[in-house]
Amino acid sequence: MASYYSIAVLSMLAFSVSMGHALDEKKLQTTLYIKQRPAQDQRAVGTDTVVINWLIQDGPGAAANTIGHAEGLTVHANPAKPLWATIMDLVFEGGSLAGSTLKVMGLLGGMNDAPTGQWSVMGGTGELTIARGIINYRVIQEDGASRTFEICIYVYYTPKETIPALGGIASILELPTNK
Secondary structure (H helix, E strand, C coil), X not given: CHHHHHHHHHHHHHHHHHCXXXXXXXXXXXXXEEEECHHHHEEECCCCEEEEEEEEECXXXXXXXXXXXXXXXXXXXXXXXXXXXXXXXXXXXXXXXXXXXXXXXXXXXXXXXXXXXXXXXXEEEHHHCCCEEEEEEEEEEECCCCEXXXXXXXXXXCCHHHCCCCCHHHHHHCCCCCC
């Protein structure tokens, strides 16, 4: 029985090597902008938690196009410091990344104390499937009504067309499927 599984595993390995790198990686390196307007794009839930729906734009100015939203939560994690633990999805609705998302998490500094920082990218969907990397951010504009972040995205991802469709692996391995 054990030898059957060994042969099956070796066969799958040989098959994947013969097909080349099954999950071809690509790199995305781009600069976008997040517009935070507290009075319009976020709401408090309790004392130290805020639901966010900030704009993602292709430029920093008033003429910039909105290409998506940063949707998630931010929690004031340490009352002694102006740091917010932030978990959000960058949901792209326009531009070249339309239909894709990035899963982002990290600390967001206080209004004036930490104008720069870094977030982790821990996943993605659509064209940015299996994304991982970082986002460096800095506050480039701030007034009483809004704050604009310049975000420099550096991620590796697997294009969705290189991932086998559901049933594709089952047919390769001759596994039963629910039809």
